[in-house]
Amino acid sequence: MxxxxxxxxxxxxxxxxxxxxxxxxxxxxxxxxxxxxxILMPMKMYSGIDVFVLLSIPGFIIAGNLMNQGGLTEKIISFCNHLMGHIRGGLSLVNIGASMLFAGISGTAISDTASMGSVMIPAMKKEGYDADFSCAVTAASSTVGPIIPPSVPMIIAATLSGLSVGKLFLAGAIPGLLLGVGLMVVAYFIARKKNYPKHPKSSFGQVARGFVDTFWSLLMTFIILFGIIGGIFTPTEASIVAVLYALVVGRFVYKKLNFKNVQVVILDSMKTSASLMVLVGFANLFGYILITEHIPQTISSEILGFSSNKYVVLLLINLLLIAVGTFMETIAALLILFPILLKVAIAVDVDPIHFAVIAVLNLIIGLTTPPVGVCLFVASSIGKVSIGKVSKAGFPFLLVSLGVLVLVTLIPEISLWLPGLFTD
Incomplete structure (x- = not known):
């Protein structure tokens, strides 16, 4: 069957x-x-979504959409432009830097590609950047989103494993920064080779004003992260705090939110949240069927039968997740595979938090891996460039992403140092 x-x-x-x-x-x-x-179908679906921490996902989605609608994207891009616009190919660095800052709000790679791409790709093309490069750097930079906290995939991983959401948020911070910096290095060398343009250097006053404009949006990430870690509120409560904060900042600081666009944000967020919850419900039923058919035990025994060496097992898991990530959305892949593969990782003494970071990083890299990486398609549609050209231009960025994955896999301290620092 x-x-x-x-x-x-x-x-x-x-x-x-x-x-x-x-x-x-x-x-x-x-x-x-x-x-x-x-009758088993609705029962298992309901039990899959009847988890308190999952209530935080609609909250973070609404907060991210409110901040974006309230002018956050433009403020972040402007600030990054003041910081890095004077460097050769500065607008590509701004693209990556803005994604790193925006990542803490959006939490998902596809939303980052769509939001940042709609602004950055036309701007880069207008200034003389090749269209395929503009699309490739946008798609690549969007993979930082699900790693830097707050991260929706990390919340899902915590729900599936019983791990601390706060610890997983911290575990993703350094890998996310490494990924962002690595992408910047590649973008800079490509920009120098192709002699892409640069802007005049901004004054200290312009940089300071840009920081002040961006400060309120960045503060939300710190409130969420350290509120959860400090035990001030749970992840679900943190998401509600984020919504209230986004409303206040968007209405009274950035002054771009009004009743009409708040309505639009809520409706869009409801659609996104509902589709995600349906996915979680069906995935729980799917997982139940796999368990009754003893599929997790079969996969575990096959992998461990091939080798009990930790690094060989992690290599096999990495290859599997990269392949799955190329054609399956990150959340769906996590819901189906993470509980199964976590047991295999624990069997060879891999720390669960370390493995969660590896799993999420694998799957988001898959979003920019040809032939069917979703972020590549989103970026190519915005830039009106063929997926083949975008894939070719994105190959250097993919190599860097894989290099970061190798480092994170082989050096657990990259993921575990921050959680240990705050929890010991």
């Missing part, structure tokens, strides 16, 4: 069904074929 589940799921994906509905259809066919009462 398990093959029916897999075949229906794959066929549904090929027919371009949304992943949530592909999962749901596969589960429905399996339950009917196995003669299992269909």
């Amino acid at each position: 398990i093959w029916i589940l897999v075949i229906v799921f794959v066929v549904a994906l090929v027919l371009r069904y949304p992943i949530a509905f592909a999962l749901g259809l596969a589960c429905l066919v399996y339950l009917i074929g196995a003669g299992i009462p269909l």
